[in-house]
Amino acid sequence: MGERLLAIDTASIACSVALFEDGALIASEYAEIGRGHAEKLIPMIAKLPERGHASRILVNYGPGSFTGVRIGISAAKALALAWSAEIHGYNCxxxxxxxxxxxxDQPQPVCVAMLAGHGEYFLQNFSGTGEPSDEFASLTPEQAASRVDADVIAGSAAVELAALVGGKKHFPILPNAAQISLVSRDMKNLPAKPNYGRKPDAQPAKPV
Structure with a gap:
């Protein structure tokens, strides 16, 4: 058996896992579930060959839903500890x-827009090589429309944002762990620390 890599993605309404051996995808699971990642994730991993056992783990650290990001990172850290595996994060x-x-058909800049809750979008522009060309931001639809710097829009908010800016090519894509090999090495060798993208909805109660 060669070097195995387990990829975990729970940062959006999709839940996915993928197992790679020497860089080749050997098994994967994907489902768009909305909620219930905590109940779905471990059974999905258990369906993989040898229950997903790997020497390296990659996990989507966000931006994304607070619950989804926490579930993915917590599971990845627990498995890394149990398997003495290396763990890294990648950006949603x-x-x-x-x-x-x-x-x-040919590389060109892409603007990624993901639904962020409370009517906002997580937005960032990328070059034709997949590298970020500006800073990530959580924006209202109107703010996001003014920040689009590409003729292609991708992500869960792609349809809505394309309608706002008019005539842009769009792909309503959700992140899929089975596609992690498409990301450059530098961008999937990051710390597995959560990036929620927004402040928590619930704030600690202030002392009376």
Whole structure:
């Protein structure tokens, strides 16, 4: 058996896992479930060959839903501890950009827009090589429309944002762990620390 890598993605309404051996995908599971990642994730991993056992683990650290990001990172850290595995994180928007670029006939800039809750979008522009070309931001739809710097829009908010800016090519893509090989090595060798993208909805109660 060669070197195995387990990829975990729970940062959006999709839940996915993928197992690679020496860089080749050997098994994967994907489902768009909305909620219930905690109940779905471990059974999905258990369906993989040898229950997903790997020497390296990659996990989507966000931006994304608070619950989804926490579940993915917590599971990845627990498995890394149990297996004495190396663990790294990757950026949700970078994966979506890479998936969109893979669908284009030729490389060109891509703007990624993901639904962020409370009517906002997580937005970031990427070059034709999949590298970020500006800073990530959580924006209202109107703010996001003014920040689009590409003729291609990808992500869960792609349809809505394309309608706002008019005439842009769009791909309503969700991140899929099976596609992680599309992301550059530098962008999937990051610390597995959560990036929620927004402040928590619930704030600690102030002392009376």
């Amino acid at each position: 928007l970078a994966l979506v950009a890479a998936q969109a670029l893979d669908q284009l």
